[in-house]
Amino acid sequence: MSTKEVIQSVFNNDGDVLNELYLQYRQQFLIWTVSEYNLSNEDAKDLFQDVMVVFVMKIQKGEVTELKSSIKTFIFGIAKQIIKNKIKIRYNREYRQLQYYNRTSKFDENKVDDLHHKLVFDEINCMENPCRSIIQQYYFKNLSLEEIALTLDYKSAKSVKVQKYRCLKTLKDKIFNSKVNKNEI
Amino acid sequence: MKFSANKIQLIEKYYNKSLTNDELEFFNEQLAKDASFAEEVKQFKFIFKGIDSVRSKKLKRDFEEIEKEILASANKTSPIKSFLRKYSTATLAFTMVLVVGVSLLTSINTENSNKNNILYAKYFKPYPNVIAPLTRSAIQQNTAIYIAMNQYDSKLYSDAVLKFDQLLKQPKLNNEILLYKAVSLMSEGFHEQAKEQLEAMDQFGSFKNQRKWYLALSLLQLKDLDKMEVLLKEIVKDTSSYSIYAKELLEEFFSE
Numbered sequence: 001m002s003t004k005e006v007i008q009s010v011f012n013n014d015g016d017v018l019n020e021l022y023l024q025y026r027q028q029f030l031i032w033t034v035s036e037y038n039l040s041n042e043d044a045k046d047l048f049q050d051v052m053v054v055f056v057m058k059i060q061k062g063e064v065t066e067l068k069s070s071i072k073t074f075i076f077g078i079a080k081q082i083i084k085n086k087i088k089i090r091y092n093r094e095y096r097q098l099q100y101y102n103r104t105s106k107f108d109e110n111k112v113d114d115l116h117h118k119l120v121f122d123e124i125n126c127m128e129n130p131c132r133s134i135i136q137q138y139y140f141k142n143l144s145l146e147e148i149a150l151t152l153d154y155k156s157a158k159s160v161k162v163q164k165y166r167c168l169k170t171l172k173d174k175i176f177n178s179k180v181n182k183n184e185i
Numbered sequence: 186m187k188f189s190a191n192k193i194q195l196i197e198k199y200y201n202k203s204l205t206n207d208e209l210e211f212f213n214e215q216l217a218k219d220a221s222f223a224e225e226v227k228q229f230k231f232i233f234k235g236i237d238s239v240r241s242k243k244l245k246r247d248f249e250e251i252e253k254e255i256l257a258s259a260n261k262t263s264p265i266k267s268f269l270r271k272y273s274t275a276t277l278a279f280t281m282v283l284v285v286g287v288s289l290l291t292s293i294n295t296e297n298s299n300k301n302n303i304l305y306a307k308y309f310k311p312y313p314n315v316i317a318p319l320t321r322s323a324i325q326q327n328t329a330i331y332i333a334m335n336q337y338d339s340k341l342y343s344d345a346v347l348k349f350d351q352l353l354k355q356p357k358l359n360n361e362i363l364l365y366k367a368v369s370l371m372s373e374g375f376h377e378q379a380k381e382q383l384e385a386m387d388q389f390g391s392f393k394n395q396r397k398w399y400l401a402l403s404l405l406q407l408k409d410l411d412k413m414e415v416l417l418k419e420i421v422k423d424t425s426s427y428s429i430y431a432k433e434l435l436e437e438f439f440s441e
Contacts, residue, residue, distance in 0.1 A: 030343035041347045049248040120235025165190040
């Protein structure tokens with residue numbers, strides 16, 4: 001499979017290809033991070049999963065449509081960037097003696113991320129169709145508007161697009177108009 | 186607030202950093218002069234971040250599932266399954282070597298590094314697990330060796346390397362563990378690290394012939410060809426089971 005075909009398959013959310021990619025680069029990645037960065041095996045596996053998430057998201061969001069390097073170089077490059085950022089955070093923490101402050105802000109970041117996740121996840125699951133299907137198919141399965149039009153029997157991709165934005169507005173209004181959520185946000 | 190698909194599309198493109206320069210200029214103008222638009226941008230950013238978070242958490246869970254499957258398959262100890270796995274992985278390894286060999290052999294490129302790769306693909310095979318059957322009773326008492334060799338057999342070389350590192354802290358079976366660790370590293374293309382392990386082995390201890398053979402192969406990949414030649418000639422003189430391979434490798438290496 002060429003790099004172009006791999007990118008297309010990842011974009012199409014092909015589970016088999018994602019599985020293959022994971023297995024293909026996992027061992028080399030683990031040995032590399034353990035020997036180069038002295039990570040524990042568990043941390044290395046966790047990092048590899050984070051790297052693969054970034055890799056897939058970059059392709060599926062259209063940020064990466066072609067590669068000048070190999071897929072392996074790209075994946076390892078993402079890892080280097082993540083490690084660099086983590087080291088940078090650590091450096092700042094240690095040398096500015098703001099460990100406590102940073103730990104608190106990190107905790108808040110996680111809390112905000114969890115809040116985003118929980119509110120949006122719950123609301124999408126509570127939505128009625130076609131909104132739930134459209135949002136899930138477009139954002140979570142990465143189907144194109146044309147594909148959604150076919151599966152949900154819309155006249156055109158444009159109709160799906162307008163409906164998708166209508167659904168997003170409904171989702172936003174539900175989250176931000178709820179008094180409870182207003183307080184949480 | 187009135188619904189406008191174009192406005193939400195603009196915000197989504199802003200969030201995805203895919204606005205054109207003109208669109209970005211228009212977006213920033215709106216943001217500066219329209220407070221309600223700024224509020225909407227803030228709220229939609231929350232929604233898009235939430236959607237991204239749901240997507241990444243789902244992906245992470247999918248990858249964690251693969252990891253669990255890998256672990257589960259490594260822990261399977263049924264003799265039949267183990268045999269089938271060994272058989273199928275051996276077939277796969279053979280096919281891969283064949284495919285790599287054939288595809289490289291048919292290549293017109295005659296660069297030296299290509300030749301080294303062809304020879305390496307032809308001659309490198311992971312050394313079979315001879316520790317487990319020989320010391321089964323000891324293994325039952327020593328879980329670390331059992332797990333390490335099981336991972337080695339399952340081609341989970343990175344996991345095996347970590348287990349070998351733990352085992353190397355114990356004085357027993359040093360040469361054996363170093364050899365299997367080196368072969369694991371070679372299987373993943375880490376030849377420099379593999380060479381270090383092989384050089385750390387006692388050259389007169391167990392697996393001394395295997396040590397020389399795998400060291401020669403790692404030197405081939407590291408392009409340390411003078412040392413490789415000296416070592417291969419030593420192996421030929423040794424008349425060990427590797428002598429024939431060493432002779433063939435030397436002949437092929439120096440052939441046109």
